[in-house]
Amino acid sequence: MKCMGCGAILQNTDKLKDGYTPKIDSKLCQRCFKIKNYGENIVNIKPINNEDIITKINKEKGFVIFLLDFLNIYEEVITTYKKIKLPKIIVLTKSDLIPKNISKNTLINNLKNIYHIKEDIIYTSSKNKDNINFIKDIIFQEKKVYFLGYTNSGKSSLINALANSDLTISKRSNTTLDFIKIKTNEGIIFDTPGFVPNNFLDNMLPKKMIRPIIYQLKNKYLLKINDYRISSSENNNLILYFTNDILISKRVKREELPKKIKVKENTDLIIKGLGFILIKKNTIISTDIPENLLEIRPTIIGGKHE
Ligand SMILES: Nc1nc2c(ncn2[C@@H]2O[C@H](COP(=O)(O)OP(=O)(O)OP(=O)(O)O)[C@@H](O)[C@H]2O)c(=O)[nH]1
Ligand SMILES: [Mg+2]
Known part of the structure; x- marks a missing residue:
């Protein structure tokens, strides 16, 4: 049992x-x-082993719905997604948290282009039930559907919303420990243990819609984000997409920060586990955030900021 x-x-x-x-x-x-x-x-x-889950799933027949949480998209997550050989789509979860200024269609198109994703991407929320019927249609067509994704992406919550089930959900990592089969009116679905990220800050989950915070950062200042610091060589606009309970303050820059990263205009600087910062202009970013927590990409957000 x-x-x-x-x-x-x-x-x-x-x-x-x-x-x-x-x-x-x-x-x-x-x-x-x-x-x-x-x-x-x-x-x-x-402990959950990512490769074990991938090996197990690739031996199955069925369809995969891969859940992605908007604030936790980076190369490792996409690499894991691409290892899945079953027919699949991506579902962006927690759409209730995506700021209103972001066009979801543009976001989806940008994700497809930046990460070279050929399959469909749709969005949903277990809170406001966006597209829930669309997902039910997929289950009805495919008959056997595996819900995969990184820990805390909202798999168990979404299945509870779809199937009226009572799976355990929590804000801690790896709540679900093994595959769980659930029969629904539309077909059979499986909850699965979440993949564990290689390097990340202890995930801070937002509770309400993310409010982007815009900083006009002059080069004699730096931003302190929790315990980390970041500055820009040019006067710049930085737009922070983080859960709102992160501590952010502006300080006078008194010393050089150790790491320098050259970024082009409209680049996202990802801090794994926290979210990302949209950098509007070409600049050199200096920071003391550890290298394995950082990643850059062309921004996934289109227009409509200012
Ligand atoms: N705002 C919001 N929060 C959500 C949504 N779905 C899940 N959450 C929250 O995200 C956290 C993780 O949800 P789970 O359903 O346990 O995530 P999971 O993917 O099953 O996690 P593992 O079992 O660890 O792999 C919980 O705190 C949920 O309340 C959503 O649609 N909107
Ligand atoms: Mg779960």
Whole structure:
């Protein structure tokens, strides 16, 4: 028997292992019971291995819906997506958090061009149910659909919205521990454990719509973002797309920052786990953010900022 909430195999012998329940005939493991009833943040023991999930899925027949969370798109995530050999599409999740100034169609076209994605991309939200019927149609046509994606991209939440199921969801990483099969009116769907990013800051999940913050940064100033610092060689407009509870302040630049990155106009500087900064003009960015957390790309956002 598997736990209904997270998919771990239920057992009543080892409290320190996944799937533990004192009552072997219950449907939920103790961890899921506690998350659901008390919102406890309990860390799971078994680490999730990305390659294991990919190997397993590539042996299956069926269709893949790959979930992408707007603030967590970078090369590693796309590389993982491209390793999936089954027919597939991308679903941008948490559309309720995407700022209103961003055209979703432009965003989707930009994502396709920048990351060379041939398959369809649509958007949805388990909160406001955007395109939920469209996804139900896909399940009806394909009959067997796997929901894949990085941890916290919203797989279990979306499945609960689609199937009225009661999968465990939480803001901690790797809530879902194994494949979970769910029968719906449209077809069979599978929740899966989320892929784990290689390098990222502890994911800070936004609770409400992201409000882009615009800084006009003169070159004698720097921005402090949590504990990191960033400055621009030219007076520049920086537009920050982060969850709104990040601490951001402007300070006088007193010393040079160690790392220099040359960026073209309209570039996104990604800070993995936090979001990204749209840099409007050609410049040299200086920063002390560790290299493995940084990435740049042409902006995924089109026009309509100022
Ligand atoms: N605003 C908003 N938050 C969402 C949405 N979907 C999920 N979340 C939140 O995102 C967090 C992660 O959701 P989960 O459904 O547990 O994500 P998951 O992909 O199943 O995560 P793993 O099981 O760890 O792989 C939770 O805090 C959810 O409340 C959405 O559509 N809108
Ligand atoms: Mg899950």
